[in-house]
Every structure is written in C-alpha cells, then in structure tokens.
Amino acid sequence: MSAPYAVSAADPRTAGAGAPPGAADGPADGPARALLARLDGLRGRVAALVERRAAGDPTADDPLRGLYLSEEAVRHLLGTWAPLTGGGTESRPTGTGTGRAVDEEPVPGPDDRLARLAGRSGLTALDAAVLLVALAPDVDRAFEPLYGYLNDDVSRRRATVGLALDLCGVPAHSAAARARLHVRAPLAALGLLEVDEPERPFLTRSLRVPDRLVGHLLGDDTPDAALLALLRPMPEPLPSDTAAEQFTHRLAALLASGPTTVYLREQREGDGLAVYAEALRAAGLDGMCCDLRDEDVSGLLREARLSGRAVVVPALPERPGPLVRALAAAPDVTVLLAGSRPYDPYWCPEDPLVLDAPGRRDGGTAAWRAVLGADADGFDLATTVAPYRLGGDRVRRAARAARALAAFDGGPVTAAHVRRAARRQSASGLESHTRRIRPAVGWGDLVLPEGPLGQLRELALRARHRDRVLGDWRLSAGGGRGRGVLGLFAGESGTGKTLSAEVVAADLGLDLYVVQLSSVVDKYVGETEKNLERIFTEADRTDAVLLFDEADAVFGKRSEVKDAHDRYANMESSYLLQRLESFDGIALLTTNLRANIDAAFTRRLDLVVDFPFPDAGQRLALWRHGLAHVPSADGIDAAPLARDFELAGGSIRGAVVTAAYLAAGRGGEVTADDLLEGARREYRKAGRLVPGEGGW
Template sequence: MSTPPPDGTSAAADRPRVTAAAGPARFLLDRLVALRQSVTALVEQRSADDPTADDPLRGLYVSAEALSHLLREWPRALPAGDLARAVPDTRSRPDEPAPEPADPGDRLARTAARMRLTELDTAVLLIALAPDLDRTFEPLYGYLNDDVSRRRATVGLALELCGVPAHLPEARARFHPSAPLRTLGLLTVEDTERPLLTRSLRVPDRVTAHLMGDDTPDAALLGRLRPLPAPRPAAARDQDFGKRLADLVGGGVCAVYLREQREGDALTTLTSALHTAGLDALRFSGSVDQVPELLREARLTDRAVVVCGLPEEPGPMVAELTAATDVTVLLADPRPYDPQWSAHDPLVLHAPRQPPGGTPAWRAALGPGADGFDLAATVAPYHLGGERIGRAARAAAALAAFDGTPLTAAHVRLAARQQSASGLERHARRIRPAVDWQDLVLPEGPLGQLRELSLRARHRDRVLGDWRLSAGGGRGRGVLGLFAGDSGTGKTLSAEVIAADLGVDLYVVQLSSIVDKYVGETEKNLERIFTEADRTDAVLLFDEADAVFGKRSEVKDAHDRYANLESAYLLQRLESFDGIALLTTNLRANIDDAFTRRLDLVVDFPFPDAEQRLALWRHGLSHVPRAEGIDVTALARDFELAGGGIRSAVVTAAYLASGRDEPVGAGDLLEGARREYRKAGRLVPGEASW
C-alpha cells in the first residue's frame, strides 16, 4: 500500500462538494474536515517512523524489522492531564441533561446531548461514521489498520485517533455491549471473534440517514408504524383525567399502562393527552423483535412510543419497553397489568370509557352521501371510536363504488361490522344475518318484546350512561335476554333477526369449545368469550343454555361443588357484561332463578296455533315453485308442527319435487309433514296404528 501524500492535498476541505453542502449534512462534513486532518497527521507520523511504510506487501505479513519497531513503540502513554480530558468519567451519568447545541441544525451535537453521550462517545461515533459519508476515508483507514481489506475504523484505531491509550479500562468499556453507544443502537461492533482492538465499527444506516437529515423510519419498522388518529375532545367527566395525563407525559420521560375496558378507549385518551402536551409519538403494532429499532427511532426523533394492544405474551415487549428509561412509553391493553412482566413498573391507570362516536362524527366522515337514509338509526348499535369511524366510512364508500350505487345504510352497516371483527370466531360460530322481521311469525306479545330488546340495545348508552341509570357496583351496560319455548318455535331465528335489525353479526357459542372436564377451564373459556364480546359489536347466543346456566344444586360431592362454582362465576360475570347476550332454552324452569333476575327480558315462545301454522306454511312456500291450487289449510289444521318442523317438511317436499323436475305438489307437502311426525315418534293422521 502506498503512503498518502503528506501535504494533505486530497483533504475533504479542498473539495467543492463539501463547502456546497447545506442542512444537517454541513455540520457532519465540517467535522470530517477536522477528522481528515487528524487522520492525515497520524498517517504522516506512522509513515515517518514505520520502517515498512514503503513495503508493497505491508499489511499482509509482519517482518522482523516491523516487529522490532512495534516493540519499541509500545506502550505509548499520554500525560495525566490529557487523559483526564480525553476520557470522561464513565462510572456515573450526570443528573443534568447535556446542553443543547447552539445551532439546531447540528444533528450530531443534538443527538449527543439528548442521549447524554460523552465527548469520547461522540468522537468514536464520528470516526465510525466517516467512511459512510466520504469514501476517501476507506484507503486511509485501511492503511492505518495495516490491512487493505479492513476499510472501516476499528476499536484500536478509534481510540488512537482520540489520543486515548487502548489499555485503559474506562476507554475499552465504551465498546462493551452495555455501553451507551451500543445499547442506544448507535454503533455496532462487528467481528466479535477477533481481538477487541481489531473489531470493526459500523454505524447503522438509519442513524447515518438521520444525522444527514433524513427522517424516513427504519426499514425494519416498515408496516409496523401507524398514524395517530385526530384528537377528539374528551367528555366533560373525563377532562380532569385527560389534563393530568397530559401534564404527566409533557413533564418528562415516563411509562404509563392504560387498562381499557373497550378497544379504542385508551388510544383516544392518549391521543388527546399527547396533543395537549405538544408531544409527537410513534404508534407501534409489531412484535418484540422490532422493539430495538423502535426505541432507536424514538430516541433519534425525540418522540414517545404508543402501543395499543399488546401481543398474546406481553411480558418480553413490556419489559424491553419499560427498561428504556429515556423514552416515554405509553401502553394500552384490556388485560390487567402483571408485575411479572417487567422489573420497571409503569404507572398503571384505567382508561375512561369513551362514548361511542355519535351521529355528527359519522356524518362528518361519510359526507353528503349520508343524507339518503336515516343515519342515526343506522349507526346507533355501533360503539366505534373516531379512527374506526373514519375507516368504516372509507370502506362504506368503497363498497358503494363497487356496487355502482349511492351510499346506503347497508353499505355503512357492512363496513361497521368489518371494523368490529374479533377473536370470537375461535369460540363461537359466526352467522351473517340474512333475515328480517318479516320472517318471524309470532304472536304480538313475544314480537313486541323482541322489538323492545332491540330498542334496549340501541339506547343503552344514553339510558345507562348519559342518564346515569346504571345500578353501579361495577355493573356493565349489557343487554341480556332469555328465549324460552319448545324446539322449533323460532328462538334462534329471533336472535338472528335481532342481530340483523341492529346491523351486527350473530355468534352462536359452541358448548363443545367451552365445557372442559378439568376444574376451572370452563370458566376460563367463558371469560375469553365474554371479554371478546365486550369489545365487539355483535349478538352473542348461548343456544341450549341449560348446559351452563342451569340451576345450582345441593352440594353432595365434589362434582356438585365445582358445578356450583361455575354458576357463581357466570352470575358475577353477567353483572359486568357490556355486550348483547341471548340465551335459549326448551324449559325455562331449568334456568337458575339468580340468572333470571339479571335478565332484561324473558320472552316465551308459544307453540303455534292453527292460524299461525297456516302462516308458517305459506311463508315457507313463498319462494318455492308449486303446483296451482295447493291449499295448505288442511296441513296446518291436521299436523301440529312448530315452525322448525314446518320448514323441514317444506324442504323435504322441495327435494321430492326437484328429483322429478316438477313443482312442489300437495302430495309432496303431505309426505314432508308425515315424515316430521314419524321422526318425532308421533302417530301420523290417517295412518293405522299397530
């Protein structure tokens, strides 16, 4: 390797592109000029004293002459005064923050002050950064490293350029994995299999880009950062909480854990507090693997970190985020905080329950397209926040454009249901309602109760919240109903009609997925279902509810005791339930009286009389091709079938007729009705008994 010219004619200061630089890069390039002079001086010193300076194979082998030179030169010491200046005291960090740079455009100085870097740390960072900013440093570093292939600064070279002896423990500690440069993500020490002094130093590309004035987030966070929603004014009862939270996050670094009752409550509160405090934040929705890059991004851009919805195993993420005592961390999750998650406990608070976005918020998001239907009645069942309302409005507009029609209530309901998607499908069967009130054939009494149940679901927030008619004691705002009646009388269909009227999905709880033979597991499964239902705009249906809501019995053995514990849990959980739950049973007497007291409505489904059976036959045949002159009056009179049985008879008749490729005839319907009687073990009218 040839020796660089001693006159320094290739110095960075002589290149026009350095003097023409502007912005944050100018400060870095100005520093490179001084660093270039130090490197040139060291090269001149080495080339003057090194007997192998002119050897073309220098760096590829060590001669005896070079070995003698190294032995004569080591160790090289500095005066005590220079040591005190070059190596600051690293055993304790000062309490006062480092002073801000005079020029706000000097990002290196500003970053060093904000992250409390020492003078030595800042110099090492600049030395490691130099080859990424000016490629002419590569051959110079290769010469000083005595290896043409090693074109980055090494630990030993960095210390030598700083005038710090490499044998000092305080100096070597600046490159330890726990040292600030490395824990803050500003410096990477490579080649860990090599001796410490010959390990290469690299500045991550994101740090280089930031120091040069580029604030594009790290590539590792691509798709993991989401914008914060626009702040919403807090309800009057929550303004004091919001003000105190704003004072906290604006007063310095802190860690807060907000437990939310419903998804979106905490984000609304945090957004308002951050806006009031004038603090920007990174909203993160990734895994624990991206947390180091997230914290580095927050430090570089001086922003807080917001995580709403922790992973299934939150401990590792919470521990790593709360350990960063120099970054404001705001966490939100419906689960209670567990001290086992982290040794650095955040401040644990309960997020105030946010009122659902009212009609004005929906109208502002939907625009003039919402004038063509009753918007207030359409959005009343949904408890979406400001951000979810905006997303639902965009989805509704896209659905209308796809259909090629103006915006309708159906588009808004479908978009809102998509925003309420939840984890309920892991425990319940999802049904997209495809029926309406016209599909119900019931007496006026039960039908009126069903309409009242739907009315309660729409106006519960006003009555129980705004009018403060909640019973207190931690009770929720749920709507609970019991449908009792014989099999086939329309209980499940009624639940689907109510879900359709509210514009939400129906989730039928699978008893096989919740009942467990092990003690306590059934309660855990039920808790998962209730928790998801609390957070979702949906109707929850417990079909054949006797299995889990049955009467408690006298304790005669351990089985009775644990069965009663299960019932006691359900009684307590229904008190705090916030969703809509419907229970069906074939025998009302099987339901425990304590459950009945907690129900809003009990709807009895009577067995249909002849007139209602006639209406059910006609409704079942309304879309079926049938022969002319068919009269189902005799079938309704002679066959005492509930609605479910009549539907099954019509289906049987339809298959028989379809097999002949003919319309449904009277004989087909008669055969369908007879089969339903035979399935039930009943005597078929007109057939002889044996």
C-alpha cells in the same frame, strides 16, 4: 520516511488522495454542512498526529517501500485536503500534539444534529468527539488511509479505541475515558457506536457507527431499512365522546412534559392506538407504530432517538416481559404500549403508568360522521352504528369498505352497506366453539302476538342505548357489572325462539353465533368453565349476538350437594352467574323448559320473553308466510290445515318444505294434497294421532 504498513498494489503516493466530497460536489447545506464543519476540525488533529508519528519513522530506506504508503504520499494527501465545507484555507499539520477535541469543536448551529443528539441522549463532549472520529471514514474516504497509517495496519482503515482517545487528547490509561466505550455506556447502550472485535486488546478494537446514524447526521430521515417491515403509519385521529376527549387531553399533557412509558389496557383491539394517535397530535409529537419483536428493540430505540418520535406498540407478544423491560430501560424515549391483558408487575421492575383506554361508546357516531361525510346524510347514522364498538382505525376502514360496496352496487351509501362493512371489521375467534349465522331475516318473518314482539323490539333498543342509560345516566348496578344485554326466550319447540334471535341480530346489523354445547361441556373438572370463559372473552370484544340454544344444559338449577358430581355442577353454575355479571356483549338464551333455569340466572336477565304456542289465526299466518315464495296451485286454502293441525311455526315450515319437495319431484306446483301430506308427516314425527287419517 514511509509509513509502516502496506496499502495496495497501486501507486502508494496517490492512495486516498482524491478530492473530498465537499470540494467535488460544491458547498453542502443544512445538517450535512454542520457535520462537515466538525470534520474540518478533526482533520487538523489527524494531520498533527500524522506529523508526530512520521517524525521518527525508521522505514524510509525500506526495500519494500512500494508496498507502503510513503511520507510524501501522506503529505500529498494532506496538501490536497481542502476544507470539506468549501472555501477557506487549507488545513496544514501544525505542532506536534493533537490538542483537545472538546475544546476545538465548532459552536453548534441550528442544523447541527450531532449537538442535538448529544443533548437529547445525555452524551458528554468526549462522547460526541469519539463519535465524530468513528464516523469520519464513512463521510470522507480520505480518512481511511490516514487512519490505517495511524493504526500501523493497512487493513484497519477505521478508527480504533486507542486512535480515538489519542485524537481526542485523552490518555489511553484514563479509566474514565475508557469507561465511555463500555457496553453499558451511553454510546454503545443507545446503539450509536459499536465496538467490534472483542477478542482483540481494548485499544486496537475497531469503532463503527451504524449507517443509519451517519445518514441522520447528514440530513437523511429515511428509517432504517431493517425496520421498514415493522413500521406502519399512525392512524389519523377520529372524534370521540366527551369522556374520551378529557382522558386524551390529560394524556397529551403528560406526553408533552417529557419522555414517559404508558400502558393502556384496552377493551377492544385498536382502542389504545386511537387514543395514542389523538394524544400525540394534541401534544405536537410524532409516533412510530410498530409490530415489535424482542430482537428489534435496539434499532427501534435508536430510530426514536434520532427522529425524536415516540415508540407506539399496539399489540404485545405472547410473552411481553422481555420486550417491556427493554423498552422501559430507555428513559430518554417515550414508549406507549397497548394490550387487552392486565398489566403484570413481573413484566418490568419499573412499572409504567397503567391506564384503562376509553372505548368508543354509542357506536362512535362522531367518528363515523367524520369519515363518511356527506355519505352519511341518506340514513339514520346514529341508529345504524349504535350496536358497533369498533376501535382505532377500524371505523375508517369500515367506511372505505362501505363506499366500495355502494360503488359496486351502483348507488349511494346506505345503512345496509355500513352494517356489512362494520361486521367485517369485527373479526371474531368465536367460531372454534360456536356456529356463525349471517342473518337473512327481518321483523316481517316473525308471526307473534304483540306482547312478545314488543319485548323483542325492546331488546334491540336496549342493545343500542345501553351506553347512554347505564353509562351516562349512571344506572349501572355497580359491583363490576358489565353493560351487556341478556335475554331469555322460553317456549315450546318450534315457537320461533331461534328465529327471533336471528331477527334481533339482523335488526342490529350483527352476526349471530350459536354456542355448540358439544364443544363446550367437558367431562374433566374445570374444562367447561375454561371453554365458556374463552367464549365470553371473545364475545366481549366482538360485535355479535351470542346465542345459547337449549340453555338449560349449562344454566340449569343448582341442586343439593350429595356427591362430587353435584358439587362440580354447582361450581359451573356459580361461575356462569359471576361471568354474566361482568359481560359486556349481547347474549340470548333459549329453553323449552323455563322451570329448569336457575332463579339466580333469571334475576340477572334484562328480559324474559315467553313464546306462546300459536293459535289458529297465527297458524294460518304461518302457513301463508311459508307459502309466500312457493309456486302453488290456484285456490289453495290453508285455513283447514291451520284449524285441524295444531302445529308450531317450526313444524309448519317443515310441512311446507315436504310439500315443496313433493311438487318439485313431479315437476308441478304445490297442491292442497301436498300440504296435507306434509302436515300429517309432522304429526307422525311428533307421535300424535293424525286428524282424519284416511280422508280429509
């Protein structure tokens, strides 16, 4: 008798009759041995079904027999088919039925990954048996011609629905059995089995098992190649403050209790990922951190099921609804989401557990010390990192950058290296509406009376210790008020307001962002508020100092409503009042006309610093400071200039610059005449009478 299908132009008696993997390569170990033991049981059922089908084969005398697999070739296959696990007796076809697969499976061992997968994913015994039938040709090629024989088609060398049900001893008309292969049934829904060729009749549709699942069952834990570009390693946990530790322990207890879905809303990018890393470690679990798209969900969930790891998504896409729904639909997988947006109930019909991620406070000194180690012993680490609120792995990356900078400079790590590295990790989107200034000044560049100078130092002190005072000591005003630091610098033009803001930023080790009012104020109703909201939102998540120069343009007094313009102007002011209440960053306002600032704004400010016009002694100090690095003729005395020309600091600098250009033009040093000419020009620009015009 011959089987009714063509195999190849080769000798049909030897088709698929090669030695099985187990026999050729020696006994398998671990997960592979457990899977091969299951295939040994399947082999017996295949042999029995072949025997039953061949008993009535009418093609023994077919003249095209050379194109068919003969019964002798089939029996040769079965006769040389030794047990895959090595040793034992040959499996011979016995009886005429296939038996029931669920009754013949071996007792699961500790390395039986199929049994573990079935238990973890809620698969039935029939599901596991069908899965085994479908993957058999991917493990032992001798199954291919036999499946082709049983399918009556040489080209169909995989199991079909009908063949799988037959080998499992289940009637093809069983509605319950057929339902296990439905697209929403566990096998297909979990990405473990694919039922191909939907255009064919149900019983002749091919079954295919993903290569990743076959590899996993054989002991290969390499992630699916399609996911490698999406996965990134979970960051190593870093020490946190007491409040964050308590939150993490509660979260770890939840994760250890079973699969769950959590959404952490974070104030700073990376806060949620840092908390998840610490909680997973405390719970004794592993996580897969991935940058996910909607189309990658199925493969990722399958990988999570196979490896038993949690899915960690540190950043949601622009439209997170489809992604969140797809992930939440997997109740057997722990899904951990993080993002800066508030959770929207429309994202998913089943809400996850929504929590606020604790950020790193007081600069996260413990985390910095953990990553810097002995490199942090040469300077005051707590004071250096206090202004920064870096989340997640940013601290570790900043520490690596600081070491690289120190190595480049050929010395130990210093506070300056740490500040430079930390600023680089605080990426900002503020530059679309602001101008960034990298501070290059210090307290020595300020010439101010002790009163304003002390207030400026207090401002920097508040920025460093706001978490302790307002948080730990519970001195926040409540009502949703943020922990921002707000200051107003008032004084005439040129008295040092902008320079002082730059000095404060430099002392804190932060960049200064000057708001460009031309890109903020818009003639259309509501657009100004939108632009300001973008600035405040970005400033909240950036370690920087925000400067509103000439702030009375947007923080002016509200007026009596006489027309629509007054109404909308008042709406802008009201919005700013509310937004300042919840601001968490550092914002400085400067104005030449303090009286124009609305009293409601000044009440919300932490400090108001008045910059007086410099007296003669301060003007002399400003002249000398401006000339400190300028080549000057011997014997220059700036005292007459300081006495006779009442100039503010900005004007004095302008006069020195003018004198320097005059000297550079003739290739010499700055002289007293150059300085005098510079001072006179500043007076003329201001429209003032020049003292001693025509002689000095």
